[in-house]
Amino acid sequence: xxxxxxxxxxxxKPAFEIGQPLAGYGVGVVLRSDNSDxxxxxxxxxxxxxxxxxxxxxxxPLGMYFIDKHGHPGLPLTTYLGALGVPGKTAWAGWxxxxxxxxxxxxxxxxxxxxxxxxxxxxxxxxxxKIIASAGSEEKVEFLRKLGVDxxxxxxxxxxxxxxxxxxxxxxxxxxxxxxxxxAAIDNAAAGARxxxxxxxxxxxSVGSHALTINNPMPIFGKSVSxxxxxxxxxxxxxxxEFYRVVPAALSAGxxxxxxxxxxxxxxxxxxxxxxxxxxxxxxxAMVVVGEExxx
Amino acid sequence: xxxxxxxxxxxxKPAFEIGQPLAGYGVGVVLRSDNSDxxxxxxxxxxxxxxxxxxxxxxxPLGMYFIDKHGHPGLPLTTYLGALGVPGKTAWAGWxxxxxxxxxxxxxxxxxxxxxxxxxxxxxxxxxxKIIASAGSEEKVEFLRKLGVDxxxxxxxxxxxxxxxxxxxxxxxxxxxxxxxxxAAIDNAAAGARxxxxxxxxxxxSVGSHALTINNPMPIFGKSVSxxxxxxxxxxxxxxxEFYRVVPAALSAGxxxxxxxxxxxxxxxxxxxxxxxxxxxxxxxAMVVVGEExxx
Numbered sequence: 043x044x045x046x047x048x049x050x051x052x053x054x055k056p057a058f059e060i061g062q063p064l065a066g067y068g069v070g071v072v073l074r075s076d077n078s079d080x081x082x083x084x085x086x087x088x089x090x091x092x093x094x095x096x097x098x099x100x101x102x103p104l105g106m107y108f109i110d111k112h113g114h115p116g117l118p119l120t121t122y123l124g125a126l127g128v129p130g131k132t133a134w135a136g137w138x139x140x141x142x143x144x145x146x147x148x149x150x151x152x153x154x155x156x157x158x159x160x161x162x163x164x165x166x167x168x169x170x171x172k173i174i175a176s177a178g179s180e181e182k183v184e185f186l187r188k189l190g191v192d193x194x195x196x197x198x199x200x201x202x203x204x205x206x207x208x209x210x211x212x213x214x215x216x217x218x219x220x221x222x223x224x225x226a227a228i229d230n231a232a233a234g235a236r237x238x239x240x241x242x243x244x245x246x247x248s249v250g251s252h253a254l255t256i257n258n259p260m261p262i263f264g265k266s267v268s269x270x271x272x273x274x275x276x277x278x279x280x281x282x283x284e285f286y287r288v289v290p291a292a293l294s295a296g297x298x299x300x301x302x303x304x305x306x307x308x309x310x311x312x313x314x315x316x317x318x319x320x321x322x323x324x325x326x327x328a329m330v331v332v333g334e335e336x337x338x
Numbered sequence: 339x340x341x342x343x344x345x346x347x348x349x350x351k352p353a354f355e356i357g358q359p360l361a362g363y364g365v366g367v368v369l370r371s372d373n374s375d376x377x378x379x380x381x382x383x384x385x386x387x388x389x390x391x392x393x394x395x396x397x398x399p400l401g402m403y404f405i406d407k408h409g410h411p412g413l414p415l416t417t418y419l420g421a422l423g424v425p426g427k428t429a430w431a432g433w434x435x436x437x438x439x440x441x442x443x444x445x446x447x448x449x450x451x452x453x454x455x456x457x458x459x460x461x462x463x464x465x466x467x468k469i470i471a472s473a474g475s476e477e478k479v480e481f482l483r484k485l486g487v488d489x490x491x492x493x494x495x496x497x498x499x500x501x502x503x504x505x506x507x508x509x510x511x512x513x514x515x516x517x518x519x520x521x522a523a524i525d526n527a528a529a530g531a532r533x534x535x536x537x538x539x540x541x542x543x544s545v546g547s548h549a550l551t552i553n554n555p556m557p558i559f560g561k562s563v564s565x566x567x568x569x570x571x572x573x574x575x576x577x578x579x580e581f582y583r584v585v586p587a588a589l590s591a592g593x594x595x596x597x598x599x600x601x602x603x604x605x606x607x608x609x610x611x612x613x614x615x616x617x618x619x620x621x622x623x624a625m626v627v628v629g630e631e632x633x634x
Contacts, residue, residue, distance in 0.1 A: 140564065233572045239559070259567075263535070266572035268436065269565045271555075276529045276562035 064093045064312065067127060069109070069119045071335050085109035087122035093312055095333035114290040124327045125293055125300045129157035132240065132274040134289065135281040136216075137165045140238050140270040145170035147213035148232075150206065152223055154191065155182035157327040158240060160301035162216045163189045174209050176202060176223075178322040185302055197223075198322075206230035216240060228261055237269045302326025360389045360608065363423060365405070365415045367631050381405035383418035389608055391629040410586040420623040421589055421596045425453035428536065428570045430585065431577040432512075433461045436534050436566040441466035443509035444528075446502065448519055450487065451478035453623040454536060456597035458512045459485045470505050472498060472519075474618040481598055493519075494618075502526035512536060524557055533565045598622025 068091025072084045089105030091097075099106075109122055117126070124130060143149070149166045153159045154175030166173050167190045175186050176197040186194035193209045195202075203226040206212060210230035217224055220242035227237070262269075278285075292298040304325040306315055309332050319328045364387025368380045385401030387393075395402075405418055413422070420426060439445070445462045449455045450471030462469050463486045471482045472493040482490035489505045491498075499522040502508060506526035513520055516538035523533070558565075574581075588594040600621040602611055605628050615624045 233569070242555075262567045264569050264572075265567075266569040267567050269567070271558045271561075271563050271565070273529070273560050273562040276560075 066091060066093065067123055068093075069122050085111060085119060085122075087119075087127065089128075093309060093330070093332060095309070110290075114294040116294050117290065120303055120305065120327070120329055121293060121300060123329055124157035124303065125161060125298070126290060127157070128274050128278075129301075129327070130161045130289060131278045131282065131285055132272065133158045133161035133165065134285050135274075135277040136238050136240060136270070136272045137162060138281055139277050140236060140268075140272075141166075141169075141214055142236055143169040143171055143214060146172070148172040148174065148210060149214040149216065150210070150212045150227060151175040151191075151216045152197075153177070153218035153241070154186050154189075154194070155302055155326065156218065157301040158218065159216070160189065160299065163191060164298055166214075171214070172209075174205065174212065176205075179325070181325065182302065189299060202226050203229070211235075214238070228267065231261070231265050231267055233265045235265060235267045237267060239269060239271045303329060305329045305331060307331045362387060362389065363419055364389075365418050381407060381415060381418075383415075383423065385424075389605060389626070389628060391605070406586075410590040412590050413586065416599055416601065416623070416625055417589060417596055419625055420453035420599065421457060421594070422586060423453070424570050424574075425597075425623070426457045426585060427574045427578065427581055428568065429454045429457035429461065430581050431570075431573040432534050432536060432566070432568045433458060434577055435573050436532060436564075436568075437462075437465075437510055438532055439465040439467055439510060442468070444468040444470065444506060445510040445512065446506070446508045446523060447471040447487075447512045448493075449473070449514035449537070450482050450485075450490070451598055451622065452514065453597040454514060455512070456485065456595065459487060460594055462510075467510070468505075470501065470508065472501075475621070477621065478598065485595060498522050499525070507531075510534070524563065527557070527561050527563055529561045531561060531563045533563060535565060535567045599625060601625045601627060603627045 067087075067089055069085065069087045070091060072080055072082050072086070073096070075082055085108070086106055087109055088107045090103035091106075109119070121127075137143075141149075143166065149171045151159050151162050151166070151173065152175075154163055155177040159175065159177075163173055163175055163186070172193075173191045174193040175191045176195055177183055177186055178196065178198050180196060183194045183196050193205065195205055202223055206226055207230055211232035212227060212230055213232050213235055215227040215231070215235065215237045217227065217237060217239050218241035220239070224237075231237075261267075289298060293300060302325055304327065306328075307330070309330070312330050315324070315328050315330050318324045363383075363385055365381065365383045366387060368376055368378050368382070369392070371378055381404070382402055383405055384403050386399035387402075405415070417423075433439075437445075439462065445458075445467045447455050447458050447462070447469065448471075450459055451473040455471065455473075459469055459471055459482070468489075469487045470489040470491075471487045472491055473479050473482055474492065474494050476492060479490045479492050489501065491501055498519055502522055503526055507528035508523060508526055509528050509531055511523040511527065511531065511533045513523065513533060513535050514537035516535070520533075527533075557563075585594060589596060598621055600623065602624075603626070605626070608626050611620070611624050611626055614620045
C-alpha cells in the first residue's frame with residue numbers, strides 16, 4: 043500500500059499509468075548539474091526516483107535528500123533504501139511512538155528479516171523484550187537468530203498460531219502482513235497489548251474491497267488492545283533528527299545490523315521483483331539496479 | 339456489549355436464560371446479616387446485582403463494593419451507578435490511559451450526555467480542549483452546553499458528518515456508537531488522531547456477524563490513527579485509587595457534574611428500558627428501581 047500526501051488531504055497513490063515510467067524510492071548520483079549548489083558525484087536518496095537509468099530534476103523533490111557518504115564510511119549505498127531509508131525510519135519512529143515497551147514483555151514481529159523488521163527486532167532487544175519473529179525462509183530464520191530473536195520460525199513451514207499459543211501471550215505485535223496472522227495475534231494478545239500496523243501484505247491485493255475486517259472484535263475490546271496504524275509520513279518527522287544522530291553511526295560501527303538484501307539488475311526485472319515481494323520470495327530488502335555508477 | 343472476565347480467559351457474557359433473573363450493575367442496602375462484618379443499613383454498589391427486589395449473598399461478589407455514604411455527603415445513591423460507577427471510572431481511566439490530549443486540540447464525544455460522556459467532556463475541558471459533542475435530544479444538548487461543550491448538537495436532527503467537516507479535524511474521538519459515526523470521524527480525523535472505542539451501540543445488535551468492519555482503512559493508515567479498544571476491567575484497576583481520591587469529593591463539592599438520569603420504577607420496565615437505551619430514547623443514565631429503601 044502506497045500513500046501520497048498532499049498537505050492535509052490524504053489520497054491513495056494513483057494507479058500506474060500505461061506507457062509512463064514507475065516511480066519509487068531510490069538512490070542515485072548527480073552526473074551533470076547546472077545548479078552551483080549541486081555538485082557532480084553527489085549522491086541522493088529518498089522518494090521520487092523514477093525507474094529509469096537517467097532522469098532530469100528541475101528542483102529537489104520533497105522527500106529526496108543528499109547522502110553524507112564521508113560522514114559515515116563503510117555503508118553501501120543500498121543502506122539508504124533500507125536501514126537508513128523509509129523502512130528504518132518507520133521502524134524507529136513507530137517503535138518510539140507506539141510500542142510503550144516494558145522490560146520482560148513479549149513482542150511478535152512478522153516479516154522479521156525485512157528492513158523494517160530487522161530494525162524493530164534490534165530496538166526490542168535493546169528494550170529487554172522476549173522476541174518472537176517470523177520470516178519466509180530458513181536463511182532468513184538463521185538471520186533472525188543472529189539478531190538475537192528468542193523464537194525465530196519460518197511461517198511457511200511452522201503454524202504461526204501454534205507458536206503464539208506456546209510462546210505468548212504477546213504484549214506487542216509489529217504487523218506487516220495482516221489477514222490471518224493478525225487474528226492469530228489478537229487471539230494470543232495479553233491484556234493491554236499494543237498492535238503496530240505497518241502493512242497488510244496478505245490482504246493488499248484482495249479484490250473488490252478496501253475494508254479492514256476484524257473477524258472477532260470481542261477479544262480486542264475484552265483485552266483493551268490498542269491498534270496503531272502507521273503512516274511513515276506522519277510519524278517520521280518528529281524522530282528524524284534523533285534517528286540521524288544515532289543510527290548511521292551505529293550501522294557504521296556495526297552495533298546495529300542491516301537486513302539481508304536482494305539486489306537484482308536491469309529495468310526488466312522490476313515487474314518480477316514487485317511480484318516476488320508480494321509473494322514473500324525475495325531473499326531480503328528488494329532493490330533493482332537500473333544503472334551502475336562509473337568507478338574512478 | 340457486556341464482557342465477563344475469568345483470569346486470562348476472555349468470554350462473552352452468556353445469553354440471558356429464559357426463566358432466570360437478569361443481572362447487572364446496581365445499588366442495594368443490607369436488610370439482614372449473619373456476618374458480623376456486614377451491618378444492616380450498609381449500602382453496596384457494583385457488579386453482580388440481580389434484577390429482583392431481594393437477594394441473598396453468601397459472600398461479596400468480585401466487583402461489588404460498600405458505599406461510604408458519610409464520607410461524601412449530598413451524593414444520591416444513583417451516583418454509584420453513573421459518575422462513581424463503572425461509567426465514570428471507565429471514562430476516567432480511558433482518558434488517562436489513551437487520550438494523550440494536548441491543550442488546544444479538538445475532541446469529539448458521542449453520547450455526550452451519558453454518564454461516560456459527561457465525565458469525558460469534563461476531563462477534556464480541564465485539559466483545555468475544543469469539545470464537539472452529540473446527544474439525542476434538545477434537553478441533552480442543553481446539558482452539554484452547561485458542561486462547557488463548544489459545539490453541541492442533536493445527532494437526530496443535525497448531520498454528524500457535516501458538523502465534523504465544519505468543526506474538525508478532530509484529534510481525539512471518544513466513540514460509544516461505532517457504525518457510520520465512526521467512519522465520519524475517521525474521515526475528519528487529524529494526523530496522529532486517537533480513537534477511544536468504548537461502545538458500539540449502533541452495531542451492537544447487527545445480526546449474523548461480530549466482525550468489526552472499517553469501510554475505508556486508507557485514511558486510518560494515512561493519518562496514523564491509533565484505535566484504543568476499552569475494557570473497563572483491564573484499564574480501571576491502575577487508576578481506581580486516584581479516582582476515589584479525586585472524584586467523589588469533586589462531585590460532592592459540585593466541581594464535577596453528574597450526567598442526567600432516567601430513573602423508572604418497577605421490575606416490569608426492565609425490558610422496555612433496555613430497548614429504550616439501545617434506541618437512544620432515554621433521558622439520561624438509565625436506572626430501574628426494583629425496591630425502595632425504607633425511610634426512617
